[in-house]
Amino acid sequence: MPHADTPEKPELLAPAGSLEAFFAAVDAGADAVYTGLKDFSARAKAKNFSLADIERMAGYLHADGKRLYVTLNTLIRENELSHLIDTLSALESFAVDAVIIQDLAIWKLAREHFPGLEVHASTQMTIHNVAGVKMLERLGFSRAVLARELTLAEIAYIRSQTRLELEHFIHGALCFSFSGQCYFSSFLGGKSGNRGRCAQPCRRNYRHHQQQGFFFSPNDLSAIDLLPQLSRAGICSFKIEGRMKSAEYVHKVVGAYRRVMDAAETERKEVLAQAKQQLKESFGRQPTRGFLSGSQPDDMAIPSQKGATGRFIGKVRQVQGNRLSFTSSLPLHLGDRLRIQPANDKSGSAFTLRQLFSGSRQVKKSPDGKPVTVISPFDQRFAPGDSVFMVASADAFTLSDSAARRKLEHRRPKGELVDLDIKVTPTSIALAATINSRQLDFTYPVTSFTATSQPLDIGVLEQVFAAVADEPFSLGSLTCGELPAVVIPPKQLKQIRRTFYRDLRLARQHQLQQRRRDQREAAVASLLPAGSNNCQVSEFRALLADTREHHLLNNERINTLLLPINRHSLQQVDKLRRRAANIIWDLPFVLFDQDWQEHQAAIRTLVQAGFHQFRLSNLGHFPLFDGLTGLKLYSSYRLFALNSQAVVALSKLNIADVELYIEDDRHNLAAILSRQLPVPASLMVYGRVPLLTSRIRVRQLHSDGSILSDRDDAYRVQQRQGLTWLFSETPFSFISNIRELEQLGCSGFIVDLSHCGAGSINGKQVLEALDRGSDPAQCSKFNFEAGLE
Incomplete structure (x- = not known):
């Protein structure tokens, strides 16, 4: 191509x-x-x-x-x-x-x-x-x-x-995770990276099998x-x-x-x-070429390196109140900006260097490799052993906000291009101005005189109308047809030019304002009206990791199974064929080009076997279904439906059932479901949040190993499908809120048992909780009650 x-x-x-x-x-x-x-x-x-x-x-x-x-x-x-x-x-x-x-x-x-x-x-x-x-x-x-x-x-x-x-x-x-697919910050406190509020928990210190490290902090x-x-x-x-x-x-x-x-x-x-x-x-941090040099770089995440910015220049040797002594590996100058990073995993504090001592002598600068003492604005905050980083130098590019604003306002922006067609008679001048294919017409009276020499010509008109002064225009082409043999006094022509460009500016402003009003009104009118999405019967789906658990369809509460597309599951097609109407095939959201055709062939095999329902998680999934008809496509939460217009957009892409966003809260879910949605809406009501999904392989982390934060929060790491996954050990559950969600208009509920299996003790407890309509023990509410920022 x-x-x-x-x-x-x-x-x-x-x-x-x-x-x-x-x-x-x-x-x-x-x-x-x-x-x-x-x-x-x-x-x-x-x-x-x-x-x-x-x-x-x-x-x-x-x-x-x-x-x-x-x-x-x-x-x-x-x-x-x-x-x-x-x-x-x-x-x-x-x-x-x-x-x-x-x-x-x-x-x-x-x-x-x-x-x-x-x-x-x-x-x-x-x-x-x-x-x-x-x-x-x-x-x-x-x-x-x-x-x-x-x-x-x-x-x-x-x-x-x-x-x-x-x-x-x-x-x-x-980012350690694929961008857009990190829920770590959100799970810890509702500060979503997909809402621009990431608290960067990946930069913190974690413990794995007695080994501490910054496992998820990339260079x-x-x-x-x-x-x-x-x-x-x-x-x-x-x-x-x-x-x-x-x-x-x-x-x-x-x-x-x-x-x-x-x-x-x-x-x-x-x-x-x-x-x-x-x-x-x-x-900056330690440099890496990332994945550009290969799919498994060794230097992207080095657990022994703290992921802080700035150049390390020494460790605090002595603290006396707000006086910090250390040996600096770089020259220091007044005006440099330092950050002191505690030896524990707490955030550091930065300050601009205002006082600097070499021995007992106050100096403006000191050479590298020499003991120095600096005065910080923080008293009793630091301790010996804390690290010192330089984060900005005294000779930095500086421009105050007020100076920047003056500089911004001083530059006159390039004006809109105006093409002029001018018609002149002995008593009038008509100007047709075309801007972006839109024409505006103006006519002004003139007092002219019969020319005895040097009559009005196109050169004069170009010279006059090229001078736009402070008006937001620039002259493009100018045409004038045949001109009468007259002279128009230069003073009068210049006045007409000033009046014309003023009138053009006002007319153009009105034109643009009217266009903006019309566009805005049409856009607001296109928002979905309020209405009921109540359905007669809710559908309950179980997300499984193993097709051998298809017997879960015998559970009267489970209507449909979500099963992964992989080589093992394709071997079970004959066993599953008779329950095809109750199976949705789930695509892996990461599908590199070397694996894409294999999945395309798998989908065609499944369709030929009578399966017609699939769950999509990335825009790259849609072309997999080109040329296929009679299918029912579902979207997963990874296709981001946090508002009703996103639901409409997905429906226009032939999604027949939209899964609402996993990070969402009660208030926003109610607002979405209060609209007349074009397709049914579903929600995952139980599962473990995939906090991070990464192509980075951290060799020090063992698959299915436990990770602990400095607050003893427990996480589980998995390395499968060529990816690294980090899950919270604490699942979330909205099972006790299902009745509320049904009344709001949610019609599909997904229970993710892929981490434990339907037949495990944990899986059985979840299914029992689903029967009772209550949350299993020791579950999080994620952002449902606390709110999503």
């Missing part, structure tokens, strides 16, 4: 979590910037921006031919849909270059009501194979931000099969050695992670990559060495 032309030099895409970082990115040579709003951002802890800021930033970048992408890469709650519509309307009017999304509700609303918005698929959508990218093509996305778990060879294969733009991270923090990606290979593999945008990072970090990292990208081939080796040294000064 022909693929999209990859630019000769890929785009360098930089993060901006603050205005200072925005200008640091621009100053260092970024071709494009991505940033978030105060709402709907996967980095909710960043400063982020207002809509007014975004409008100015877009204008600033566009004036230099650069691009601005806005991240709306979180899941949307039901009560946020109206605000989301207002946001999409505003972003379209600002002509931002794209929005980066995770929730299919945003895709649906943008496609149907805000067609001027380009849509990029966030890495949170877990796009990791050709089928996922092809599905994005069908849906009208213009770019995929690929999962970070792909190798160079896998990326190149995807490129060979698609015309879609491909973006990939080249530098910055990594930072650094692919500066691999830029030519990434370009040849077909990546059109090199993305740097870091919307939570300082302006200094952004400036140094973007600058390092810019130097390498612009270096001549003969200079590349020397420039690369210089850039690597510059990256060391950015105070």
Whole structure:
């Protein structure tokens, strides 16, 4: 298949979590910037921006031919849909270059009501194979931000099969889990990574078989050695992670990559060495090439290394009140920023160095390798043995917020292009202005004189109307037809020009405001009305790991089994055929290209055997069913239905039964179920949460081993299907809430017994609890009662 032309030099895409970082990115040579709003951002802890800021930033970048992408890469709650519509309307009017999304509700609303918005698929959508990218093509996305778990060879294969733009991270923090598929933070306290509020429990210390380590804390990606290979593999945008990072970090990292990208081939080796040294000064974590160099890198997660940012420079030797003494491996200067990390697993404290002593003498700087004493603003907080990190240097890129705002407002954005057709008579001048295929007409009286020499000509008109002053326009083409042999006084022509551009601005504002009102009203009207989803009979489904437990269908409470598609289960097809109507086949949500065709063949085998129900968990699953008819497709919680518009979007993709989101709470579930949904809604009411799912193999972790946190919370690790899984030992249960959920309109209830088996003691206790309508002992309510942030 022909693929999209990859630019000769890929785009360098930089993060901006603050205005200072925005200008640091621009100053260092970024071709494009991505940033978030105060709402709907996967980095909710960043400063982020207002809509007014975004409008100015877009204008600033566009004036230099650069691009601005806005991240709306979180899941949307039901009560946020109206605000989301207002946001999409505003972003379209600002002509931002794209929005980066995770929730299919945003895709649906943008496609149907805000067609001027380009849509990029966030890495949170877990796009990791050709089928996922092809599905994005069908849906009208213009770019995929690929999962970070792909190798160079896998990326190149995807490129060979698609015309879609491909973006990939080249530098910055990594997640241990596939992005979008981590529920760790949410399970511990409702702070969902898919809502931009990750508390980073993966960075903490854990205990496994008497061994302590940072098992789930990956190093930072650094692919500066691999830029030519990434370009040849077909990546059109090199993305740097870091919307939570300082302006200094952004400036140094973007600058390092810019130097390498612009270096001549003969200079590349020397420039690369210089850039690597510059990256060391950015105070990131230990670098790794991640999966780009292979599917099982050894240096992604090193349990002995704490996953903290900054450069380690020493250990506290002595503490006297707020005076800390240590030997620094780097030179120190007043204005440097330090972080003291306690020897235990508690979070560190950072401060700017205001007082520095060498011996008893106060100094402004000290050389490396010398004992020093610093004064911290925290009294009695630290102890000998605590680690000292430098997290920013005194010579950092600095720009105050007020100075950044002045700089932003000083640059006049590039105006809208206006094509003019002018008709002149001795008594009037008529101007037809065309902007984006929309025409506006204006006529003004003139006093003209018969020309005795140098009559009015097109050159005069071009010179006059090219001067737009401070109005938000620029002159494109100008046509005028045949002009009368007259002279119009220059003063009068200039006044007409000023009046015309003022009138055009007011008319254009009215036109755009009316268009925005119409679009918004149509989008709001498309939201589902309130209504009842009550059904006569609820369906109970059991999710199993072993097809040999199909006898569970004899349990009068269980209507349907969810069974995994694998080689073992395919051997049981003949035994299961007579119960085909009661079986839903469950696809693994991670399906790399080397396994995709095998699963496609398995599905066709199952369909030929009379099975017609399948559960999907990723956009890359949909093309598996191309050409097949008469099927009933179910979505799992991994396809993110946290609002009714996501339910509608999935129904438009032929999903006949939508599983609501596993992280959701009572209030939002009630809000979704209060709408007239186009398809039935289901919910998992018992199971163990897969806190992390990763392609990283941690050799120190034994399969099915127990993991304990510093608070003695227990977890279980499994390594299967080429992946690492971390589960909580504490299951969750909403079984006691089933009656409430039925009354709200939920019609399907999933009991996940895949971790224990239906015939185990635990499995039997769960089934008994289902009969009683009560929760099994020692279960969590996940976010159902406490709420999802």
